[in-house]
Ligand SMILES: Nc1ncnc2c1ncn2[C@@H]1O[C@H](COP(=O)(O)OP(=O)(O)OP(=O)(O)O)[C@@H](O)[C@H]1O
């Protein structure tokens with residue numbers, strides 16, 4: 125069989141996943157795994173109602189967390205990558221904090237930042253911030269001494285050094301880090317939304333479970349999956365737009 | 376006129392240039408040759424203002440050099456092209472920094488790319504180019520800013536014999552076309568004799584011999600017996616010039 129073309133790839137993937145899902149549904153023979161068809165119907169029905177709101181709240185929390193992490197992590201990572209001194213003093217701290225399972229601090233955040241959006245957003249930030257920061261730092265290492273020297277000899281000043289040298293060097297690693305961050309962020313958010321909130325897709329799924337409405341629960345899982353896919357697609361587009369040199373056919 | 380007056384450069388404890396002095400007349404060419412690690416790149420860096428000598432000074436047209444000079448172009452050993460920019464954008468980089476990206480400069484860039492035989496590559500990225508093409512892009516990029524002093528660090532060392540001679544012809548042609556002082560570092564004796572009006576043989580941070588080349592720029596110099604004689608002389612100093620002279 126020929127590998128599917130890029131246009132048909134998504135369709136191909138969707139078909140395989142639905143087929144597997146259906147097989148699972150048949151195999152389990154329990155209401156806990158509803159079939160793809162009824163789930164889809166329920167999904168669309170709920171999307172005109174409150175499921176859309178829940179998804180919207182979750183999307184908002186993810187996006188705010190990602191944006192704040194980038195706003196702080198990107199410049200700080202660049203600074204650490206660029207300055208030997210900063211690397212020496214800040215990297216050890218980063219290495220120590222990075223592997224700590226921040227998700228365990230959710231109760232602390234709930235107490236400190238309240239039961240609203242802030243505690244959830246801050247939890248996600250603490251989880252993905254280091255990914256972003258380290259990606260920016262490592263991106264800087266892609267810049268060779270020759271690039272900096274020739275840029276300087278050509279008369280590039282501060283602004284151009286940043287936009288023509290530093291930012292493009294960091295961009296590919298940044299987008300990869302965002303991909304990973306969004307995956308982890310969604311998982312963490314799902315967890316966090318089980319506590320002290322009445323909004324968010326995590327709440328919706330667990331609430332449907334408690335109400336023994338498994339079809340709605342699966343519709344929620346579907347919505348969450350679609351949210352992930354949507355964000356991944358968005359990153360693919362950004363990557364194609366901002367890193368065209370990564371997509372050369374004959375290199 | 377470029378006057379290098381007793382400059383010394385050290386990396387930590389390691390001395391790369393020791394009381395190095397050299398004068399190059401305006402619009403003259405000077406080839407610098409010497410074994411690996413003798414300080415050639417360091418010398419070019421100092422001339423480009425990318426590195427400040429610990430001692431001594433460099434005068435460019437009588438002015439002491441402080442930092443990067445607008446009219447000095449340097450082409451580094453490995454090109455230093457930005458991988459995220461197309462050939463065209465790389466070439467326009469210096470113009471962008473000077474805010475002169477107008478039509479006249481664009482026309483000049485097209486002319487340069489044409490001259491250097493890389494006009495068809497202008498939409499490509501550096502990874503899609505051969506080593507020789509990359510070097511030529513780096514040259515075009517530097518020439519676009521119309522330097523009066525051009526510094527070349529082993530521009531042709533990564534190339535095959537034919538492409539190398541092509542590039543050398545190009546450089547000679549360019550020097551005849553637009554007047555500029557050219558200081559080039561090379562590992563190749565033939566290149567030094569072909570492109571240098573003055574040939575400087577270096578060893579361990581100092582000059583051991585300066586040779587004048589009266590046949591510079593002559594037609595078909597490569598098949599000229601005097602050319603071979605000069606090559607022989609350079610080779611002699613390079614291999615056996617143990618004692619320091621100048
Ligand atoms: N950034 C640096 N830090 C420490 N030492 C350096 C540095 N750059 C060069 N050196 C040392 O200074 C000396 C001269 O180096 P330089 O690069 O000028 O040599 P070169 O003549 O250009 O050699 P090559 O022909 O191999 O390019 C060498 O011994 C090298 O090890």
Ligand SMILES: [Mg+2]
Nearest residue numbers: 415416417452
């Ligand atoms: Mg060198």
